[in-house]
Amino acid sequence: MNNKDEIKTIDPRGLEHHEKEKLIFPSIEDLSKGDSLRIVMEFNPVPLVYLLKTRGEFEVFYEKDGPDEWILVVKRIAAEEMKKEKLEALVQKLKSGNISEETKARTKELFQAADAKSIGEMEQKLIKQGIPRETILGNLCDIHLEILRDKLVDQKVEVESPHPVHSFMEEHKVILESLSALKTTLDKLRKAKSFKKFGPGLEKLRDSAHHLVEAESHHQREEESLFTKLEDHDITEPVAVMKSDHVEFRERKQALYQLAYNPKDYDFESFKTRCVELGEYLVEELESHIFKEDNIIYQVALQTLSEKEWEVVKRECDKIGYCCFTPQDQIEKSD
Known part of the structure; x- marks a missing residue:
């Protein structure tokens, strides 16, 4: 067991996001009951604190709370032996x-x-x-x-319409429905041997691709309104990851849309292979992304932003505009 003077320290500053994760999470998981770990960061690791507290296995406190560096101390308080x-x-x-x-x-x-x-x-x-x-x-x-x-x-905090987080989450439900429909369509596409055999599946593919592309204003509102406010609170690393995801999604959604609306530009096997590749990525990665936003990013935002900041976010969202599928009660204009 560590005593106060023997706390292990890790310093992932300057590493890429995935490199930080490879250092931080194994180091945390390696803690035995009663042991502590000191983590030195160049930004406020609010999402990490939230995740660790949610698990209920750790005590977490700031040894230093900015402004140039943040030092987090994590102590494991619960552990049992595996049979x-x-x-x-x-x-x-x-x-x-x-x-x-x-x-x-x-x-x-x-x-x-x-x-x-x-x-x-x-x-x-x-x-x-x-x-x-x-x-x-x-x-x-x-x-x-x-x-x-x-x-x-x-432990998720719920908010009511027309709060921006409620709007984002309601739009997520529609996007998830589109992903579910896309998954079903991809299953049928895999079995088809020709465009003729695929038949009405093409129209369903187009519908799913259209809804996914239409979600652009959703991402834009996140990036230009909500995410900028989180960055003002030094919550930068998770925001950067979400933005990076958006870039990947945009590229693949547009590619899937072009395929769905221009199928005759391809022979069927090439069309099928590319659609399945793009669709599988979007179904898996976008579902995971949505979960992280609903249950981590938005929850951190609700704990961090003030009421006045949320009013600004709402006005900015109204100015940017909403998706064609955004429920009407979600787009009530702010004064």
Whole structure:
């Protein structure tokens, strides 16, 4: 166990976002009960604090709160030992490569009951059993996210119309419906052997692509109004990640739209391959992006921005304009 003078310190300043994550999260997960970690940041890590407090396993406090650097101290306060027989069963399931929903549920239960040391030992054992590291990270990270999803959703703060966050989240529901329809259409496209066999699926593809492109004003309002206010509060890193996602989404949504409305420019197999590639990316990544915004970014914003700042955000959103699918009660103009 660490004493006060032996707290490990990590300094991810200057690293790219994904490099920061690779340093910060394993270091946190490696903490045993009673151990602490000092994290030095060049910006206020508000989302990280929110996530850690949500998990209920850590004490978190600022040793230094800006303005040039922020030093966060994280102490693990809860940990339990994983049962070996359950671990052995998990090893065999993962080794088979058949990751069923039941296996995910059992693994989720183990994660909720395990400390970081146990999880680390589990990962090492899986590797020694011959399971590729990519398989381990992919499946276990997905399950870990599911655990976090439950806790975040349970603690989500709700606001009413026409608050900007409520508008964003209602638009997200419509976007998710479009992604669900797109996923169904892609399943049919995979089975089709020609444009003729795809038939009415083309019109459904166009409808989904149209709604996704129409979401541009949603992203614009986030970037030019909400995100700028968060940046004013030194919440810059997560905002930069969301903006980067938007760039990727724009490129792929436009490409899918062009395919859907100009199918005869391609032979069917090329059309199908490209549509599936673009569509799968959008379904998976945009769904994940929306979850992060609804349950992390917006929640941090609700805890950070003042009432007057929200009034400014609302006016700016009104000025930019809304999507064709934004519910009418969400676009009530501010005075």
